[in-house]
Amino acid sequence: MIIMGPPGAGKGTQAGRVAERFGIPAISTGDIFRSNIKNGTDLGRQVEAILSSGGYVPDQMTNEIVRDRLAWADAAPGFLLDGYPRTTGQVDFLDKVLAASGHPLDGVIVLTVDEDAVVARLHKRAETEGRADDTEEVIRERQAIYRAETAPLIAIYAEHGILVEVDGMGTVDEVTERLVKALDADRP
Template sequence: MRIVLVGPPGAGKGTQAAFLAKNLSIPHISTGDLFRANISQGTELGRRAKVFMDAGDLVPDEITIGMAKDRMEQPDAVNGFLLDGFPRNVSQAAALDTMLQESGMKLDAVLDLEVEEDEVVKRIAGRRTCRNDGKHVFHVTYAPPKAEGVCDICGGELYLRDDDSEATVRNRLDVYHSQTEPIIDFYKAQGLLVTIPALGEVHEITKRAMEALKK
């Protein structure tokens, strides 16, 4: 299957992508992984992307599209893939359509993980990260530490990262609404959109998505 996963920040796309890709035996292709791989390997696209990333700017569509094209042409993606974070706007979605048509392929489904905006803010702004090890992450509501402000694993101080603050989250949501959300209508018009309520346990959401894909 060839699937695109969309949804606002904090909807759990990365988590669901990993589970769905494993269940469907297809590679999970995320924009973040594409950038990291191309930069670490020193590819031409990676070098060009790094200039924009170092300046804090968005990577232009043509670079992102080029990276995605290269990745989708790898042998492990012959029988399908799950795209996470790409396309991020309508021009990228149109470019993806053209790319697939030229290869005699097409998308099977676009999964839209639906979450209320206030829930997104609650999920992200409630995160607390350990200063000693950024992989140690807790949540004031969903996964609180045993002692407030203290990491259960190493005893480090837990803090709210700047990019997890409510103001930053709401700004990211504004960007999502203006840039990415229009692709939902783009794919709805093609009859590809499948909307999945993304509230509940991780395995419940995965089950909903798998059942929707079977239909």
Template sequence: MLNLVLFGPPGAGKGTQSQKLIDEYQLVHISTGDLFRAHISNQTELGQRVSKLIAEGELVPDSITIAMLEEEIDKNPDARGFIFDGFPRTVAQAEALDSFLESKGTDITGVIALDVNEEELTDRIAKRKAVSNRVDDDSEKLKKRIAEYFDKTIHVLPYYEKQGKLKKVDGIGEIGVIFEEIKGIIDGLKVSQSKG
């Protein structure tokens, strides 16, 4: 099973590369943002709890996020693998994901971090906003999300580095060229996985 975590700040190209990886390797895409929205709109028990927390300006606790994630994985027993987008954001979440996957007889195959500097991110998002006018591209919200990535989320990378699973890719350049580099990494991981 091929389980990937795609890391990178907002605007790094995670969405674009995720879609290409899903098509290439027939992976199930799990985005915590999408899960939250689906649970909220379907008024599930978890969705109602998330809705209440968000309305109160609280962060959604790991236990709820992980419960949603586990449910999503269980819904796809025949999956060839998963690509995790927007998760894990903390070391505690990474540990919880590891132990859950272990209970399913699998693990994270590799973690790919798209390296893009803040200047390039700001430039890309300004262009993206002009073209697609995404709600989450509001400059204040965005500064917050970029800051959160560099202040908090980036600290998850050493956790995977210690496991020998982290690969960094320069996220600046042609989309196709970046994808080929990521594909080369994944194909290498698959070879070592089959030997293991």
């Protein structure tokens, strides 16, 4: 499965809850990048400047990280991708990787939120988690990139018949409840 939505929509929080419910790993490209930055790896040094300016890491680099992570044993029974794919090129790459493994996507969850509420959410997260990359300018840039590059993926997955839209506004528990109901209703 994939969970999508603009930065700050609550994907990471909800991904953890959904993954736990289904007994699969939640795989966050953002967490992978931040861990590498914190640990001073070559990858971390390469992506730090990109992320701090509000940009996205290039497809080729992100694709290889995802391919590697999906090959881990814990992802064999299933997985939930958070923060990937973000571009049509990444969709094509993921389709090829999944086709080669014989495991198609079961669903794509989209959390829908109000952009101004997201900006407020991210400012609060910056304060509580000490995330220096969450300035208003960077937040607005990420929202613009999402609208231009990632939002069109919603139409692709809708055409595939695997899109599940969920209202991402409200408390964490309210969103989780809506999400679980939507996923349970979508399962055969």
